Amino acid sequence: MSILVLAEHHNGQLAAGTAHVVGAARAIGGDIDLLVAGENVGGVAEAAARLDGVARVRVADNPAYAHQLPEPLADLLVALADEYSHVLAAASTEGKNVLPRLAALKDVSQISEILGVESADTFTRPIYAGNAIATVQSSDPLKVITVRTTAFDAVSEGGAASIEALDYIADSARSRFIGEELAQSERPELGGARVVISGGRGMGNGDNFKLLDGIADKLGAAVGASRAAVDAGFVPNDMQVGQTGKIVAPDLYIAVGISGAIQHLAGMKDSKVIVAINKDDDAPIFQVADYGLVGDLFEILPELEQKL
Amino acid sequence: MKVLVAVKRVIDYNVKIRVKADHSDVDLTNVKMAMNPFCEIAVEEAVRLKEKGVASEIVAVTVGPKAAQEQLRTALALGADRAIHVETDERVESLTVAKLLKGVVDEEKPDLVILGKQAIDTDNNQTGQMLAALTDMGQGTFASEVAFGEGVEAGEVRVTREIDGGLQTVALKLPAVVTTDLRLNEPRYAKLPDIMKAKKKPLETKTPEALGVAVSSGLTLLKVETPAERKGGVKVGSVDELIDKLKNEAKVL
Numbered sequence: 001m002s003i004l005v006l007a008e009h010h011n012g013q014l015a016a017g018t019a020h021v022v023g024a025a026r027a028i029g030g031d032i033d034l035l036v037a038g039e040n041v042g043g044v045a046e047a048a049a050r051l052d053g054v055a056r057v058r059v060a061d062n063p064a065y066a067h068q069l070p071e072p073l074a075d076l077l078v079a080l081a082d083e084y085s086h087v088l089a090a091a092s093t094e095g096k097n098v099l100p101r102l103a104a105l106k107d108v109s110q111i112s113e114i115l116g117v118e119s120a121d122t123f124t125r126p127i128y129a130g131n132a133i134a135t136v137q138s139s140d141p142l143k144v145i146t147v148r149t150t151a152f153d154a155v156s157e158g159g160a161a162s163i164e165a166l167d168y169i170a171d172s173a174r175s176r177f178i179g180e181e182l183a184q185s186e187r188p189e190l191g192g193a194r195v196v197i198s199g200g201r202g203m204g205n206g207d208n209f210k211l212l213d214g215i216a217d218k219l220g221a222a223v224g225a226s227r228a229a230v231d232a233g234f235v236p237n238d239m240q241v242g243q244t245g246k247i248v249a250p251d252l253y254i255a256v257g258i259s260g261a262i263q264h265l266a267g268m269k270d271s272k273v274i275v276a277i278n279k280d281d282d283a284p285i286f287q288v289a290d291y292g293l294v295g296d297l298f299e300i301l302p303e304l305e306q307k308l
Numbered sequence: 309m310k311v312l313v314a315v316k317r318v319i320d321y322n323v324k325i326r327v328k329a330d331h332s333d334v335d336l337t338n339v340k341m342a343m344n345p346f347c348e349i350a351v352e353e354a355v356r357l358k359e360k361g362v363a364s365e366i367v368a369v370t371v372g373p374k375a376a377q378e379q380l381r382t383a384l385a386l387g388a389d390r391a392i393h394v395e396t397d398e399r400v401e402s403l404t405v406a407k408l409l410k411g412v413v414d415e416e417k418p419d420l421v422i423l424g425k426q427a428i429d430t431d432n433n434q435t436g437q438m439l440a441a442l443t444d445m446g447q448g449t450f451a452s453e454v455a456f457g458e459g460v461e462a463g464e465v466r467v468t469r470e471i472d473g474g475l476q477t478v479a480l481k482l483p484a485v486v487t488t489d490l491r492l493n494e495p496r497y498a499k500l501p502d503i504m505k506a507k508k509k510p511l512e513t514k515t516p517e518a519l520g521v522a523v524s525s526g527l528t529l530l531k532v533e534t535p536a537e538r539k540g541g542v543k544v545g546s547v548d549e550l551i552d553k554l555k556n557e558a559k560v561l
Contacts, residue, residue: 010473069478070437071446093471097449100402100437109403109526112432122530127431128325132334133533140526174446175480178466182474189472195560219561237490238470243321243428244345244490252560262324269538273558275550290541290558293550303547308561 001030001120004080006073006089006098007048007057009038014047016192017090019154022051024147025088026155027117031055033084034161037076039066049161060166067177068094072170074101079168081106081142085120091146092191099144108140115151129243129266149192150249150270186217190239193222195252196268198241199234200226202257202278202297206234211298212256214305224248224268226258242267257297260285277301311354311363312418314409315347315383317376318429331531334429343379346424348386349488352495353454354422355387362456363420365389369412371405373397377511384506385498391511392416394519401525402430404516406438411519413443418483420465425450425487436487446480452491 003025008015018034025032032053036045037060045059058080064072077098081087087102089095091113103110115133116124122137123145190196197212197219209223216223224241225234241248243266253271258264260276260283268274269288276289277300286292293300319325319334320342326335343351357363368383369392370376380391394408413421426433440447448454448467452475455466464479470489480486498506516523544550554561 067476070449074441093450093469096433097437097447100432100434101441101447103434104403104406104438104441107403109401110432110434110438111527112434126535127532128319128334128429129431130535131325132327133535135530135533137528137530138526139528173481174444174484175448175478178477178479180471180474180476191472240490252554252558261322263321273554273560274538274541275554286543287540288538291550291553292541292543293545293547294543300547304550307547307551 001028001085002083003028003030003032003086003088004084005032005034006077006087006095007034007036007044008090008092008094009036009041009044012040012043014044015090015092016154017092017149018048019051020149020152021088021090021147022053022155023152024114024117025086026053027152028086028120030085033058035060035077035080037065037073038068039063045163049163050157050159051161052155052157052159054159054161057161057163058166059163060168062169064169064172069172069175069177070098070101071174072172073098074105075170076168077102078105084142086143086145088145088147090149095146099146103144106142106144108142108144109138110144110146111136111138112146113148114145115148130247130270131266188220188222190222190224190241190246190248193248193250195219195221196224196241196248196250196271197221197254197256198224198226198258198268199229199256200258201228201232203229203234209235211301215301215308218305218308226264255285255289256301258285259283260288309363309419310365310367310416311357312367312369312413312416312421313350313354313383313388314421314423314435315351315368315370315379316344316424316427317341317370317372317379318344318427321345321428327532327534331533333529333532341375343382344424344427346426346488348495349490349492350422350424351383351386351388352493353488356493357454357456358387367392367416367418369394369409371396371400371408380511381506382498384509384511385503386496390509393511393513394516395513396516396523398523399525400523401527402432402434403438404521404523404525405435406442407521408516408519409435409439410442411521413439420483421485423485423487425489436485440485443485446484448478448480448484448486450489451486452489454486454492
C-alpha cells in the first residue's frame, strides 16, 4: 500500500493540518509520500520532508499551481494517482475543493472528513452534522479521503524524507486567479482555533460582542456566534458555528448567551471542554457543558476579562 | 443564459435525528423533510440572476424518490421556470448524483450550474466538484459572491469564494459550476400565489436508465451509530471558581 498526502501551504509555510493528515495516513499504514504543489515552494518541501513517517516529498513547482486552483491541481493528482492506493488531504476548504474532483476523474467515490481508521478500506465519518457516525467501507481501487484534522494527532518532526521534483504541468485554461482577501485579524481562524468564545441571542446586539473581544484576546481565542445571533443581524454569518455554519472542535469552547439548540450543538459538541454562561438555569446548553455559570453575562464577562 | 440548479430533499435542519435500532441508517420515517438549506441559497441566486436579466431560464433538477418532487415544486414557487426529476429510490452517492446531473447537463446545456456546497444529511461536500470534473468545467466552490457584467469578461463568471483564511476570487470560463456558501444570499420565502402557480409549471421525470447511468457505489454503509453522549458537568458559583476549574481541573487555560 502506498499513500499520497496532498500537503497544504499558505504564504510559503506548511499548514499545520498537514501533520495531522500524515497522522491519519500512518493509521492506515504503508509508504507515505507528500505532494507539494505550488510556486516557489522549496521551503514548504523542506518542512514537509521533516515530518515523521514521510518517505518521499514530491514537488511540483510551477506557476500553474500558484494559487492551488482545483482544476490544474486535480489534473496533477490524476497523473500521480495510479501509483497509490490512497490519496489524502485535510478536510479544509482546499482539500474539499480539490479531492472530489480527483475522485470523479478516477471514477471512484470520495470519503469525506474521516474521524477514524478501522482498516485500510473502512473508515468512520460524521453525518447529519455529527449527530450520527457512519462506518463506510470502500471497494474502490483508489481511496480518495479527506481528513478531519482535529480527529488525528499530528506527527512530530525529525524525519528526513527525500525530495524529488515533478515536471508534470497541468493545463489551467478553465479558471483564473483574480485575487485574495485574507482576514487580517490577529485572532486565529475559527475552524482551527484552540479556544473559541461564542455569543448568542443573549448578547442583545452587535455592539455587545465587543465584550467577547477582550476575553478572546487574552485567551488567543476566535470569536463565533450562534445562528440566532447571525439571523438577528448582530454579526456576519461567517462567524456562525453550527450545522450550517462552521464545525469547530477546540480545546475550550465558551458559549455565552446561547441556549444550545441542536443546530448549534452540532457545530461544537466535539469540543474538549465546554463552558456555558447563561442566565436561564434550564437552558439546554447546560446539558452538554462541563462547567456552567448561571448569571447575567453583562456582569460575568467584564469580571472574567479582568480576572484572566 | 440558462441556469441549472440542483436541489436535494433532506431532513429539516431543526429535526433531532434518530438512528435506527439495527444501526443500518438514520430513521427517516415520519420525519419532516425540506429543501437542503444550501440548495435554497442556490435557487435564490439563480432567481436573482434572472431578476438582473443575466439568466433567461432557470431549470431546477433533483435526484431522489417520488416525494422529492415537493422540493422541485418549492424551487418552482421560488422562481424556477421548469423542473426535472431524476427518479430513483436507491441510496445514491455523490458520484452517482454527479453522473446523473452530467446526463442532464449534456441534454440541457446550461451556461451555469449552481448547487449547494453540501447537503446537511450526508455532509459530503462533493457533488458540485464531481460534476465540474465530469463535465470538464471550472468550479467556483463555497461562493459568497457570483458576478457577471461590469468588470467581468464576457464568457466568464467571477466567483468570490470563502476559504479558510478569508476570501479568494476566481474567474471561470463558462459554462461553469458554482456551489453556494451561507454568505451568498438570504433566500426568500415562497408566497402563496407563487406556490399555486408552481403547480402548473412543467415538471419532467427521467430515469437513471434513460440517462445511461448505472446507480452503483464503491461505498458500503456498514453501520450508523449515535455519537458518544456528552455528559453534563457541574455548575460553578462564581467567575473565580470557573477560572480555577479551567486552570486546575480541565487544564485548558
